[in-house]
Amino acid sequence: MNHLAIAPVLIPLLTGILLLLGTGRPLVIQRSISFLSIVAQLAVATALILGTVGGDITVYALGNWAPPFGIVLVVDRLSALMVFTAAVLAFFSLWYAVRDNDKPADSLHSVVHFLLMGVNGAFLTGDLFNLFVFFEVLLIASYTLLLHGGGAARIKSGLHYVLLNLAGSSLFLLAAAILYSVTGTLNMADMAVKVANASPAQAPLLTAGALLLLVVFGLKAAMVPMYFWLPRAYASASAPVAAMFCIMTKIGLYAIIRVYTLIFGAEAGALANIAQPFLWPLALVTLALGATGALAARELRLQIAYLVIVSVGTLLAGIALNNTAALSATLYYLVHSTWICGALFLLADLIVRQRGATADRIITGPAVRQAVKLGGLFFIASAAIIGMPPLSGFIGKLMMLSAAESEQQTFWLWAILLLASFVMITALSRSGSTIFWRTENRVAKADKADRGALLAVICMLSLALFLSLAGDPVVRFTQALAKQTMTPALYIDAVLSHEPVSRAHAPGAQHD
Structure with missing residues (x-):
């Protein structure tokens, strides 16, 4: 049994507890523990992805209970x-x-690791109810993170976020129960x-459960109209x-x-393919409304938030195409959009x-003090x-456009x-020219x-070039x-054929 599979859940859990107990301690200690933990998580994630290159599927049965009865x-x-x-x-x-964005008593680091525990658990779980559990873990952490730093705007937006996600959680439980x-x-x-x-008599209830789940996942992904x-x-x-929240819609x-x-x-x-008739039109509408929102936005961070919705619409369109080439393009673009949108939020703060x-x-x-440096980074981020071309966003979109099969899909x-x-070019051009060129004859007092x-921002943006x-x-x-994903039999066989570690072969067992 490969115990590395549970490390992405255990490491942030233990780190979060340790940091929570150490709230108020010198900030250098909190930062050191947090950063060492994320380096360890990155190393584990790299090992996991390298371990799947050959196509192996690792099944980790908690408590050594064989599926489908165990977790x-x-x-x-x-x-x-x-x-x-992530x-x-x-x-x-x-x-x-x-770099001076955290405070000794604000619990930022501990809550981020609890969020990562929920995020990683949601990606790794093979159980529908535990998908709900990990959703709740990451959502509870996200409620706290959303209020980080305080302010009326954060409290107001946080209230809407909490209420909608509580409704989504209720629907998730109902769907799982059905x-x-x-x-x-x-x-x-x-x-x-x-x-x-399933028999024909069971189909109506299964359909209801499947469509309820689509509503729940659509809410989490920020799909129109949610x-x-x-x-x-x-x-x-x-x-x-x-920046961290850029992974939330991807869950x-x-x-x-x-x-x-x-x-x-x-x-x-x-x-079969019960969600496809709904995904295709909703994806295109999400894409269109996200771009419209980005054009209409009068605040830079709000504009970037709408760019996240544009990426969601693009990814949903790739999923809705429902073929191997489209899914490959979707996942390539998913990685690109997650990292670049995260970089944009950090750059906007600078x-x-x-x-x-x-x-x-x-x-x-007023003119930005480091206009050339920050303006250049904004141009690269916008292009990405x-x-x-030649950045990774171009490759992902080109692959997706090439994956459309029917004439109707291709046209739309x-x-x-x-x-x-x-529209995104127009919106970001307006923002860049207004912020960096159409300025007053003074420079704001700022460090x-x-x-x-x-x-950190430069390294994140360089990931677009690396992916290219x-x-x-x-x-x-x-x-x-x-x-592999479009061949569900591989996943099913790996999980249901998994045998628990027998007592005779367990470490430390006695042999005659």
């Missing part, structure tokens, strides 16, 4: 990639946070088998928190991919700190998120995705950007990942 964690290419993406984002977010009442199991692999063999909680929540959060997208390829995928009998009372409003204001995807990209924080330069091996990995 299992499953490490395949998809879950390993998601854990790695670890990289958390590494740079905490790097930025320790599916359990029909299938008698919560193990996702076992449920996939039961759904595929996206309105995101812009203000992300725009009002502190910079490292907003909803991951759940859609996992559940609607495994349980309600092509081999689900009468319920810009805001040098604009005085004007803050992040996209209006004429728009998808300009090309039209809306390219139009949205044009230069902290070198460490600036370096390493495009061939990364794309080959996402292609293999998509093929």
Whole structure:
């Protein structure tokens, strides 16, 4: 049994407890523990993703209870990639946070690690109810993080965020109860088998459960019409928190991919591909409204929040295409958009700190003290998120556009995705020119950007270039990942054929 599979859950859990007990201790101690932990998590995530290169699926049965009766964690290419993406984002977010964005008594570091525990658990769990449990863990942590730093705007947006997610959690429990009442199991692999063999009499309840889950995951992913909680929540959060939140929508997208390829995928009998008729139009509308919001935004951080919604719409469109090439492009673009949107939130904070009372409003204001440096980074970040060549966003979008199969899909995807990209160019051009060129003849009284924080942003933005330069091996990995994910029998066989470690073969067992 590979105990490394549980490390992404245990390490942040233990770190969070240790940091919580040490609240109020010297900040250097808190920072050291937090940063050492995230380095360890990044190393574990790297080991997990390298371990899946050959196509192996690792099943970890907690308490040595064999599935489907016990709780299992499953490490395949998809879950390993998601854990790695979250670890990289958390590494740079905490790097930025320790550059004077944290305080001794605010518990930022401990709550971030509790959030990571929930995020990693959601990616690794093979059980539908434990997916709900890990959702709740990360949501509780996110409620606290959203209020980090205080302020009326954060409290107001936090209230909306909490209420909507409480409603989503209630629907999740209802959906899980419906599916359990029909299938008698919560193990996702076992449920996939039961759904595929369901009788016509069971189909209505299974359909209700499947569509309720789509509503829940759509809320988590910020899919239209359930996206309105995101812009203000992300725009009002502190910079490292907003950057970390870029992984939150991807958890909803991951759940859609996992559940609607495994349980309600092509081999689900009468319920096969039940989500696809809904995903396609909702994806295109999400993409269009996200771009419209970015164009209409009058605050830089709010504009970036709408760019997150644009990425959600783009990713949903790739999922809705429902083929291996599209899923490969989707996952490549998912990694790109998560890291670059995170970098944009951090960069926006550096810009805001040098604009005085004007803050992040996209209006004429005092000149930014480091206009050339920050303006250059803003240009690179904008090119990356728009998808300009040769950066990774261009590769991801090109792969996705090439994956459309029918004429109708090709027409609508090309039209809306390219139009949205044009709108994003217009929006970000307006923001950049207003902030860096159309300025007053004075410079706001502000310190230069902290070198460490600036370096964190530069390194995050360089990931877009790295994904381009390493495009061939990364794309080959996402292609293999998509093929594995679109073949649910591989996951089902790995989980249901898993044998518990026998007493005779357990470490330390006595032999005759």
